[in-house]
Amino acid sequence: MTSATEPLIDYDAVLREETRQGRRNLLVLGVIALFVILSAQTTGMLNLTRLIEAPEAIGVLFMDMMPPKFANWRDWVKPFVDTMAMSIAGTALAVIFSLPLGFLAARNTTPHIVVYRLSRLLLNILRSIPELIMGIVFVAAVGFGPLPGVLALGFHSIGMVAKFFAEAIEHVDHRPIEAAQAAGASPFQIIQHAILPQVFPQIADVTLYRWEYNFRASTVMGMVGAGGIGLELMSSLRLMQYREVAAILLSILLLVTIVDGVGARLRKRLH
Numbered sequence: 001m002t003s004a005t006e007p008l009i010d011y012d013a014v015l016r017e018e019t020r021q022g023r024r025n026l027l028v029l030g031v032i033a034l035f036v037i038l039s040a041q042t043t044g045m046l047n048l049t050r051l052i053e054a055p056e057a058i059g060v061l062f063m064d065m066m067p068p069k070f071a072n073w074r075d076w077v078k079p080f081v082d083t084m085a086m087s088i089a090g091t092a093l094a095v096i097f098s099l100p101l102g103f104l105a106a107r108n109t110t111p112h113i114v115v116y117r118l119s120r121l122l123l124n125i126l127r128s129i130p131e132l133i134m135g136i137v138f139v140a141a142v143g144f145g146p147l148p149g150v151l152a153l154g155f156h157s158i159g160m161v162a163k164f165f166a167e168a169i170e171h172v173d174h175r176p177i178e179a180a181q182a183a184g185a186s187p188f189q190i191i192q193h194a195i196l197p198q199v200f201p202q203i204a205d206v207t208l209y210r211w212e213y214n215f216r217a218s219t220v221m222g223m224v225g226a227g228g229i230g231l232e233l234m235s236s237l238r239l240m241q242y243r244e245v246a247a248i249l250l251s252i253l254l255l256v257t258i259v260d261g262v263g264a265r266l267r268k269r270l271h
Contacts, residue, residue, distance in 0.1 A: 061242065068250055069243035076232055076248065080255060083228035086146045087215035087259075090153030094161045095207050101158065102165025103191065108177075109169055123166075126159030131217055135224040149221035149228060153214045161210050168202040169195060208263045215259045219252050 103109045105119035131152045138148030176194040185193065222230020229252060236244040 064242040065246035067243065068247035069241070070247045072244065073247070073251075076229060076251060079222070079227070079229040079232050080251070082146050083218045083222075083230070084215065084255075086149045086153065086218040086221065086228055087211060089146075089150045090157060090214050090218070091207065091211040093150065093154030094157035094210065095203075097154075097158050098162035098165050099203075101162040102169055105162060105166040106169035108172070108174075109191065109195065119162075119166075123159045123163050126155055127163070128159075129156065131156040132220060132224060135221050139224055144227065146227040148224075149218060152221060153217060157210050157214060161206055164206045165199070165203060168199040168206075172198045205267060208267055212259055212263045216256055 101119055101123065104111075104115055105123060107116060110116040110119070134152035134156055135148055138151045142148050142151070172195055176198070177190055180190045180194040218228055219230050219233070222228040222232070223234045229248065233245065233248050233252075236242075236248060
């Protein structure tokens with residue numbers, strides 16, 4: 001039986017409110033869908049003729065790529081090694097700069113609010129510039145080869161990696177920090193003994209995830225003259241050697257799968 005003090009629930013009113021909420025959600029989704037369709041139509045993206053012809057064109061291109069041609073695989077070994085080295089060096093460069101920037105961009109470790117805001121602004125700027133644009137800039141600055149690719153991947157990665165480091169630092173348990181302060185520890189000792197042990201798992205995870213991302217991104221760096229397997233891919237595309245393009249793409253897929261597997265195993269070992 002229902003207690004005299006227990007409030008009665010008006011299920012009809014609840015149902016009506018849920019119905020009104022559902023209608024409002026549908027209306028919002030409808031407005032968003034209409035906005036997307038009108039935007040696509042205005043910009044020319046919604047071209048029905050081209051959309052209808054696309055499957056046939058893709059089918060023709062796919063047939064031109066079959067079977068993949070691996071005859072020149074020996075010429076791809078060094079570019080793949082360069083691509084791997086580019087991704088590792090770019091990630092290492094990002095981590096080296098992201099650690100101090102992460103502490104400067106965290107509210108609980110920054111020395112001053114001005115430093116905090118400037119650090120956050122710098123990270124926003126680095127994140128907002130795509131690595132491909134950075135690659136073009138660094139190729140113009142230092143010339144062709146893996147070096148501009150390393151710089152582009154590294155500096156673009158700083159914007160994201162340092163942000164994740166700062167977020168992890170801001171969410172640490174404050175009790176070890178207070179205990180270190182009470183013991184008279186210096187700021188550096190507090191970071192070394194009270195903060196870094198807490199955030200090390202997150203730092204390791206972010207570093208490995210970024211390395212996996214940088215390996216995939218480094219395959220594109222060759223398209224702007226930064227060396228690696230991307231340069232071989234662009235050369236085959238320009239010569240319309242589509243069977244060789246298919247072979248390079250399959251090789252990249254295999255290497256990406258291996259890198260992802262290695263990253264997953266390393267993360268397990270570090271936890």
